[in-house]
Amino acid sequence: MFDSSSIIVGLELGTSKVCAVVGEVGEQGMPNIIGLGQCPSHGVRKGEIVNASQTEEDIRNAIVEAEQMANAEIRSVFLGVSGGHVRGFNNRGVHPIVSADREITEEDLQDAIKNAKAINLPAQNHVIHAIRQHFIVDDQDGLTNPVGMLGSRLEVDVHVVHGSLNRLQNAIRTVKGLQLEVEDIVFNGLASSLAVLQRDQKELGALVIDLGGGTTDYVVYAGGIIKHTGVLAVGGDHISNDLAIGLKVPLGRAEQLKLEYGCAILDDSAKGQTIDITNDFGLPMKTISLENLRRIMWLRLEETFELIRRDIEEAGLFDYLRAGVYLTGGGARIPQVAQLAESVLGLPVFVGRSHSLSGLKSALDQPEFATAIGLVRFGANRRPKQKRKPLVQEVAETFRHLLGRR
Amino acid sequence: MSPLQAPGKQSGLLSAATVPKDPHMNAISPEPPAPTITNEPRAVSTLRVFGVGNAGVNIIESLLHKGAGSTDLVAVNADGASLAASAAPVKLHLEPKLLRGLGTGGDPERGRCAAEENFTQLTDACRGAEVVVIVAGLGGGAGTGISPVLARAAKETGAMVLVCSVTPFECEGTRRQRQAQFGLEQLRAVADGVICLPNQKVFKLIDQHTSLLDTFKAANELLADGLRGLLCLLGRQGLMPVHPGELCALLRGRVGESALASVEAHGPNRARDAAEKLLAHPLLDGGQALASAGPVVLGFYGGTDLSMADIQRVVEQINRQCENPQMLVGATVDEAFRDRLTVTLIAARREERAVGTENGAVTDAASRARPASAIGDDTEFLSMTAPTRSRTRLVPPAPTLPLEQVEQAFARQNGTGGRPRKVTSRLRQGTLPLDVVSRGRFDKTEPNIHRGEDLDTPTYLRRGLVLN
Numbered sequence: 001m002f003d004s005s006s007i008i009v010g011l012e013l014g015t016s017k018v019c020a021v022v023g024e025v026g027e028q029g030m031p032n033i034i035g036l037g038q039c040p041s042h043g044v045r046k047g048e049i050v051n052a053s054q055t056e057e058d059i060r061n062a063i064v065e066a067e068q069m070a071n072a073e074i075r076s077v078f079l080g081v082s083g084g085h086v087r088g089f090n091n092r093g094v095h096p097i098v099s100a101d102r103e104i105t106e107e108d109l110q111d112a113i114k115n116a117k118a119i120n121l122p123a124q125n126h127v128i129h130a131i132r133q134h135f136i137v138d139d140q141d142g143l144t145n146p147v148g149m150l151g152s153r154l155e156v157d158v159h160v161v162h163g164s165l166n167r168l169q170n171a172i173r174t175v176k177g178l179q180l181e182v183e184d185i186v187f188n189g190l191a192s193s194l195a196v197l198q199r200d201q202k203e204l205g206a207l208v209i210d211l212g213g214g215t216t217d218y219v220v221y222a223g224g225i226i227k228h229t230g231v232l233a234v235g236g237d238h239i240s241n242d243l244a245i246g247l248k249v250p251l252g253r254a255e256q257l258k259l260e261y262g263c264a265i266l267d268d269s270a271k272g273q274t275i276d277i278t279n280d281f282g283l284p285m286k287t288i289s290l291e292n293l294r295r296i297m298w299l300r301l302e303e304t305f306e307l308i309r310r311d312i313e314e315a316g317l318f319d320y321l322r323a324g325v326y327l328t329g330g331g332a333r334i335p336q337v338a339q340l341a342e343s344v345l346g347l348p349v350f351v352g353r354s355h356s357l358s359g360l361k362s363a364l365d366q367p368e369f370a371t372a373i374g375l376v377r378f379g380a381n382r383r384p385k386q387k388r389k390p391l392v393q394e395v396a397e398t399f400r401h402l403l404g405r406r
Numbered sequence: 407m408s409p410l411q412a413p414g415k416q417s418g419l420l421s422a423a424t425v426p427k428d429p430h431m432n433a434i435s436p437e438p439p440a441p442t443i444t445n446e447p448r449a450v451s452t453l454r455v456f457g458v459g460n461a462g463v464n465i466i467e468s469l470l471h472k473g474a475g476s477t478d479l480v481a482v483n484a485d486g487a488s489l490a491a492s493a494a495p496v497k498l499h500l501e502p503k504l505l506r507g508l509g510t511g512g513d514p515e516r517g518r519c520a521a522e523e524n525f526t527q528l529t530d531a532c533r534g535a536e537v538v539v540i541v542a543g544l545g546g547g548a549g550t551g552i553s554p555v556l557a558r559a560a561k562e563t564g565a566m567v568l569v570c571s572v573t574p575f576e577c578e579g580t581r582r583q584r585q586a587q588f589g590l591e592q593l594r595a596v597a598d599g600v601i602c603l604p605n606q607k608v609f610k611l612i613d614q615h616t617s618l619l620d621t622f623k624a625a626n627e628l629l630a631d632g633l634r635g636l637l638c639l640l641g642r643q644g645l646m647p648v649h650p651g652e653l654c655a656l657l658r659g660r661v662g663e664s665a666l667a668s669v670e671a672h673g674p675n676r677a678r679d680a681a682e683k684l685l686a687h688p689l690l691d692g693g694q695a696l697a698s699a700g701p702v703v704l705g706f707y708g709g710t711d712l713s714m715a716d717i718q719r720v721v722e723q724i725n726r727q728c729e730n731p732q733m734l735v736g737a738t739v740d741e742a743f744r745d746r747l748t749v750t751l752i753a754a755r756r757e758e759r760a761v762g763t764e765n766g767a768v769t770d771a772a773s774r775a776r777p778a779s780a781i782g783d784d785t786e787f788l789s790m791t792a793p794t795r796s797r798t799r800l801v802p803p804a805p806t807l808p809l810e811q812v813e814q815a816f817a818r819q820n821g822t823g824g825r826p827r828k829v830t831s832r833l834r835q836g837t838l839p840l841d842v843v844s845r846g847r848f849d850k851t852e853p854n855i856h857r858g859e860d861l862d863t864p865t866y867l868r869r870g871l872v873l874n
Contacts, residue, residue: 045848046848046851050851084852122722232856234854237847238848238861241845242865244846246864246867246873251847295866296864296865296866299865299866299869299871302865303865
């Protein structure tokens with residue numbers, strides 16, 4: 001049994017699956033993935049819970065599986081959230097430095113960030129993240145850590161991700177109903193990007209698109225910082241639904257057809273081909289056209305990428321994406337989806353693998369686990385690194401604290 | 407009255423009316439009540455609704471059935487039969503001699519003649535009203551011909567003029583369309599605000615078996631609903647009143663169509679229901695009208711239990727659909743409306759570019775309809791006698807515009823500015839029979855509106871693709 005404080009668990013309540021990933025923080029602070037549990041999700045639509053009791057059951061199954069695999073007890077999780085209500089935008093906070101020596105302290109920094117968070121959002125909205133981008137001291141731009149510098153006016157640019165409080169609370173309450181602590185909530189798109197991107201890719205500028213079951217989340221990095229986030233409440237579920245309507249087959253069958261015959265690109269090879277659907281006894285029931293199936297899928301996926309492209313163009317960030325586009329989520333498994341994304345976005349497109357961590361190879365290689373793995377990474381960054389110090393030093397520090405000296 | 411008498415009376419009236427231009431100043435000054443109107447003004451701002459032409463009279467009729475509150479309704483038509491069937495309290499029968507009781511025969515010029523001849527009668531009918539709402543179906547003779555003159559008459563009494571016009575179905579022929587477009591230009595030039603509703607949108611409501619009678623009835627009902635909401639908004643002194651001037655300022659100079667929708671909801675969840683109904687309203691194209699809307703006017707009409715949270719909930723929902731909302735919100739409370747809520751929405755299309763009025767025909771139309779003070783009494787007198795020239799049995803051709811101008815005007819009217827998104831919406835009309843397909847597994851979820859399109863509907867349906 002591990003000491004549970006060194007265990008970090010990422011829990012994603014997805015539209016197609018509930019997934020828990022267990023990571024163990026090593027000596028150097030980088031997590032190592034040691035467990036994975038998943039369960040098909042039944043109570044989530046478009047990234048939001050519609051059936052709480054069913055979701056609770058799914059979470060329980062996933063957690064139990066993860067506990068068994070990691071041989072650890074899970075007490076708290078980092079919870080991934082998404083949904084059409086989540087929005088991101090950039091904001092600036094200002095804080096005047098009033099101390100006599102004009103030195104910028106950590107408190108000033110926190111005050112500036114607090115000011116940046118105080119935006120005129122509707123009362124029922126909750127700020128999920130306020131990610132600092134740059135500090136500006138007396139119009140000197142581009143500072144990453146101004147503590148200890150001198151100045152009279154400290155400004156900070158933050159990227160704020162916010163969502164509807166009630167809907168976020170729904171997910172948190174469901175998890176808490178299972179006697180699990182929620183340490184923090186994290187935007188799914190951000191988590192995916194943490195799993196997939198290395199430092200140099202963030203510096204060069206990259207777009208991470210998480211093609212989930214119910215939502216498509218995307219995050220833009222440029223110059224090492226998060227510049228833009230967005231959510232489209234469109235995902236793999238929509239493809240299945242389109243197929244069900246277009247081919248006039250039941251939803252379950254549409255899902256199956258998507259997995260078996262689906263492809264992101266419509267090419268000549270599909271022309272004139274047909275698929276025979278058989279019933280439970282193996283008797284032919286219906287014949288559908290492969291071309292129609294592919295066309296419906298292609299149109300939906302192309303539209304999704306088109307909407308993302310338009311959004312990023314409007315944000316003026318298209319020229320910053322020099323490292324290319326990374327696809328994660330179950331949608332990244334659709335054959336030739338990278339090719340389609342390349343043709344729509346005009347950038348090199350890769351299927352993202354979680355290279356930034358170590359551990360279970362089977363989990364890290366799958367794009368659909370990127371979000372949960374990223375949650376573990378987020379948790380590792382968030383938790384203070386606890387190094388065991390010699391007893392003498394610890395006692396000395398306690399006394400120094402009591403005396404109020406720094 | 408005899409045509410000989412008319413000019414003298416008019417010119418006298420004009421010189422009196424041109425001095426005070428501010429409608430409020432004029433409304434305060436005591437005026438003798440007009441002989442045709444027996445009702446004394448009672449609301450704070452007096453509203454008078456004129457139904458002009460057959461369509462206008464019919465809409466007034468629907469309005470009367472629904473209960474119009476404390477507004478004066480006046481039916482104006484050149485056709486005696488239609489007026490006789492109407493239940494409006496005040497009726498104005500404009501009949502010049504050449505018509506012989508046969509109506510205008512679809513010729514706006516005749517309607518115009520009839521109105522100019524009885525100009526004083528119209529002015530009298532408008533007197534005492536602060537806001538005049540003209541309801542007319544454009545494209546025919548009476549509605550297109552009379553309403554610009556009536557608008558001018560109302561302006562001269564110092565009233566604020568708001569026009570609700572209906573344009574004909576596309577299948578009614580280009581001549582009617584062209585006449586409607588012409589009438590619309592004239593009305594824009596003289597009225598303070600024009601709300602233009604294309605009948606074509608009613609097509610979304612009806613199926614293939616709906617009879618012609620029912621179709622027009624449905625169109626009238628919809629408009630009457632919206633109109634009633636609008637009247638409530640303007641007529642009663644609300645908690646958050648919308649001044650007619652404010653409304654007109656928002657609508658002034660808007661080109662193309664607007665949308666007018668009114669919904670009613672009951673019960674404890676009425677705010678949510680009302681917002682949902684509004685977003686699903688056929689006249690709003692499922693939210694598409696909102697996405698391309700510039701100014702949006704929202705009127706709430708509820709009981710004493712109408713809460714601020716209710717208002718906020720609806721406004722927020724609407725706000726989310728608009729790209730850059732310029733919103734005007736009004737609320738009225740009525741004791742009798744307990745547990746009920748009516749929400750009226752007026753959305754005008756966003757300004758894309760100025761109207762191309764440089765061409766001769768349109769400016770001609772505009773200057774003909776412009777009030778006297780702009781030109782001077784003498785010229786106005788001339789231009790007013792001018793129409794009598796066309797007293798001939800010959801039906802003059804519809805007002806002519808070059809073909810590309812007409813197309814341009816229609817493109818503007820339908821809002822097809824050549825942008826690709828609009829093309830898809832146009833294509834979607836072709837697949838209406840398929841629209842009965844539900845949203846499948848997303849049936850019960852919140853609509854996923856993104857730039858005016860519901861993303862839950864399959865893409866191929868929205869693009870109008872037919873699968874073989």
